[in-house]
Amino acid sequence: MALWGGRFTADSSNMFKQVNDSLNFDQAMATQDIQGSIAWAKALYQAGVLSEQEQQQLHSALEDMLTQAQSGALDFAASTEEDIHSFVEAELIEQLGDVGRKLHTGRSRNDQVATDFRLWVKTHVLSLKQDLVQLRRTLLNTASRYQHSILPGYTHLQRAQPIVFGHWCLAYVEMFKRDASRLDDLLVRMDQCPLGSGALAGTTYPVNREVLANELGFASPTLNSLDAVSDRDFVLELLFTASTSMMHLSRLAEDLIFYNSGEAGFIQLGDSVTSGSSLMPQKKNPDALELMRGKCGRVFGALQALLVTMKGLPLAYNKDMQEDKEGAMDTVNQWHCCLCMADEVLQSVTLNEDRCREAAMKGYANATELADYLVGKGIPFRTAHDISGQIVVAAINQDKPIEALPLSELQTLCADIDDDVYAVLNVEYGINKRNNIGGTSFKTVTEALYRELEKMDSEEG
Template sequence: MNSSIKLWGGRFLKKSNPLFQNFNNSLHTDYQLVKYDILGSISWSKSLLECKVLTIFEQKSIENALKILLKKVSHNPKLMLNSDSEDIHSWVEFELVNMIGVLGKKLHTGRSRNDQVSNSLKLWCKNIIYKLIEDLKKIQYTLVLQSEVSYKCIMPGYTHLQRAQPITFAYWCLAYIEMFKRDEQRLKDSLLRINSSPLGSGALSGTFCNINRNKLAMDMGFLTATNNSLDSVSDRDYVIEFLSIASISMMHLSRLSEDLIFFNSGEVSFVELSDLFTSGSSLMPQKKNPDALELIRGKTGIVYGSLISILVILKGLPLSYNKDLQEDKGVLFSTVNIWRNSLKIAELVLKTLRIQRFNCLKSAYKGYANATELVDYLVNKGLAFRDAHHISGKIVLEAIKKKCFLENLDINIFKKYSDLFELDVYNKLDIVSCIDNKSSKGGVSFNQVLKSIKNIKNSLYFSCIN
């Protein structure tokens, strides 16, 4: 059977315009779904056997041929790109007919490309979600390893890009672990909504074959079948949800990149990025640019664009299937490539960076990051918080005038503002004390950070073995 013949050609007297034919074809994009289309077709053949459309011999012949085809495309996923087939569904059917003759034409009984493509796309999404969950675990594990070696590395924490309170580099790492844990959880949650098969919905109103759709769905690894065929063939909520999760996760990667770009800058020098993930200037020989991180930050905008694209594609579509939906796969596949590559690059950047511990500590002493401890000190002595805050601000002004740290001020200056100050205030202003005072759950104290590291490592370990 010639692959240029269309699955829908019987009603037409003229051939398609070559420009339209090229415009209409999706093989160059949806070839990535061919494995899942074949797996769905194998399951469909079993359902056709159960409802007596196929004999046992016919079903086995079709299944064996499809398995041979599956092996071919597994070795060469781009095998069909030299074909002039309209899409993967056409290509699989034509290949099947070439292998087993007219029997191959029976496979499409009772189904439509409308339910086929959604089914294949859902199977693809399920598979890639599991891979992305593993990618997210890897970057969390890299961050927790950095936390272990840097839990005593004190650095300033920032608000408004101004030094705020002292934290540790490990604590910074743990913050991003929380973000990537939420991304992982969102992906797991999305599986609940993607785990229903549309196969058997037909073009829009179901199929004449008495298919056990729930059994068919479970044979392909879904939990159940969808409930309404009209919705099933045009539903792309799962694509929107996936791209939304991708956008949130890329935002987290972009924030991490921005932090590391700042930490790596000459003005701060908290970390030094490896030569492996930086580049130089064609003009200025001294430059070492954080290009890998800047590219993650830039590619985040492309992923946001993909989310907007699918929302705009879908916003005006009437029920049920419309050819606009062909455009969903390009934005989805490109987003997955960007997301997975960005996670891998970020993981490697984190593995290979060098923490400049002395610079971190030196910077933590600047900016009066321990001023909040003055407030807490006075509050613990019985003063109202608002009054303690006001007095502490006045003392900071004194230190600024004298160009010295708070802990270098004479005790008489403290007493000038409140008789509650005693010599023990200097212990409270010590930077290590500032860290260890924050000992409640989620705080920056060394013990809390070590507890968090242990809990995260256990969580990652048990999730991997399960």
């Protein structure tokens, strides 16, 4: 019989059970549910509800069940229970009889599931933070390997200005640092324990909620029972952070897909992260990157789905909120897989340095340096910009780079140009001039790289 079956004279229909039951997915919270039950049994003993012997019996049985849960030995497939809470309680009743029936005193599945899911999210946030650390480490290693390699930088997918490949790597380091900081923020805001809030109005038993929260690793108890059982902000924040990070991963994938294309040819990807064509023998497709890019949709969808679910719910708990778990659990899995996949892809990357440098020297990317050179001659920037544009047109008409134009021709467009202009038009010159904080000069990139490596060593130490 269901935990709530006393009020009913007929069993649930098979269709209702199919829609209502959640054990097939909330069994993922078995460890957290058992941990919460261990703490609740102790709180009931301290409140005088359970005898010492009863608390010890419950504790021993729950510890055995926890060991089974952690080893994967619990047999969920054979169970007809509605959810993980019913499953755990049914197991206790089978072992302990009426003592098992006492565990749910003063507790509701509403505060129970809110606690379980917070514990589950906390556990996975810590794991995801490690994934982000590993990916940042690999990006830094890649930046170190190619910190002096030149690459064309793009705006509007057109060659804009030369950059250092290490600078490109460090841009993604910044993104994934922000993702990790959002997880840190989430942990702070969700670090309150709902257990003891009851169904919606609190519990009538003298449970010490401060001690209970501490027992479960929370900083404090929640302060409003209505909010505690109906709050899913922590899930939304997790989904938003995952969506933002997946967006970053998708941008990383898009860059690498383009760099790997035959049109660019800047990198080669390892065989272990690419696949072939069933028809065209020559193909080597960046499927890992394309799947990373594609999985954004399902993660974004989970965020939108929960927002829509929550936006019309009155206080307090409503069964609609059972829809919070499958999307979040799938999101955590997809995010984890994509972070690990990105790490593997980056480790497999080989940079075609000659091709990158050649591309960086094309596309008139040194036109900005020419304009800055003219500013140094006392010409107002807007005028210098116009002159530089005219010189680019002249070079395009002759199908030559700017630096291949003779001095005499340059001087017909601007008499202030001298032969020192050719040093300015060198690709390294433009890179090294950008030596302010955040710039792409070799010196700045090297300093940023070692600063990030030291920071990571400090964090991990």
